[in-house]
Amino acid sequence: MLPALWVSKTGLQAQDLNLTTISNNLANVSTTGFKRDRAEFQDLLYQIKRQPGAQSTADTELPSGLQVGTGVRIVGTQKNFTAGSLQTTDQPLDLAVNGHGFFQITQPDGTIAYTRDGTFHLDSTGQIVTSSGMALNPAIVVPSNAQTFTVGTDGTVSITVPGSAAAQVIGNLQIADFVNPGGLQSMGSNLYLETASSGAPQAGTPGLNGLGTTLQNTLENSNVSTVEELVNMITTQRAYEMNSKVISTADSMLQYVTQNL
Template structure:
């Protein structure tokens, strides 16, 4: 009965985490660049005592038995969300694999799929939270008609010029196992050993997606799928709660018999 308590408790903890993750997915359905998360579970192996054997029989090792469940990982799924036109030429959406690399104020780097950029006072492309788009060229503030090709090439039309000037290009970071990236909030991710070392590619090459200027990638959350998962998680939570309650009642009965 004690084992039943621990198994039920582990199930309650795991399903509570599942419900929290699903709720976060639903809450961010309208967040540009948001990637839904999924919880992976693993069995906890307990050890059963070996059955009684005759004195002359060889000893048998203890056999593994179910010991509940635990959360092995929480991953983000990076399939492309719906691309919606924004009308802002500095908004960039990735149609396919890859992430934008950002330089943070503390000197570290992070990665994101949220391509809503703005120019600061020096012509630097920055996110809405102020992080700088790494390896991106500066855009003169007096430049007009900023264009970004599907391959990431940035060109502008300067005052008095009749031909466009190419300033540089935006590269994408591609990971071998993007789902192993560590989420750090604000639609940002950091590299991990499991994700591998990023490779940098021209958009549309080396397995990376192409850029869509003037578009915003929406969250890849599907309401029907999330609600179905939420219902199953709630039912699993209720079943584990019933197991916990039943084990408590049995233990109470046993305790009363000893009186």
């Protein structure tokens, strides 16, 4: 019975981590550009008491053997980068990527981070920055006398100023994509970092080479489905209860042995 206790203990730990993942998804149901996580389970090592295929006699072999499992663990969490729904806003600095790609953000140390959150603002110098004050890359500065601010689907940023009817191009947005977006490192603040697993970023003009287009006055909502997460939460709760029941059953069996033998 003791092995059953330890196997069930691993099940409880795995389901607890699974519930943490689900709760994080639900907590970020309103986070702009958030991508849900999915916990991935893996069975632990097996104790091979009789090797499958071993010779039982000189002319016969074991068809299956005897293999005893030792439990389960969560081996990783997989980001789901399916697109969230697009929400139209009345803010000209609200941007969204319609398709593949990430906005590039310059961090205080000079390295580049990546985000799907297009909630941008202007700082005191007119530079386009994130809600945390980090600059968009390539840097774009909007003059203080700009009357209108327009971002095209190809990333072209233009303004109009008093006394001129023609629009002036002040910059071009670029977005980056990865061979394996699921390999990006989540660092909070709606930002991701490049890793060896994600591959090198492939930056380019929106709408070209498979990259998505940029949409102005638009934000991408979280791709979390509350109904799906609630169903997953119920399933996790029942799995946790079943593992708890195994521990209770094993304890009852041990109690019987100690009291009657």
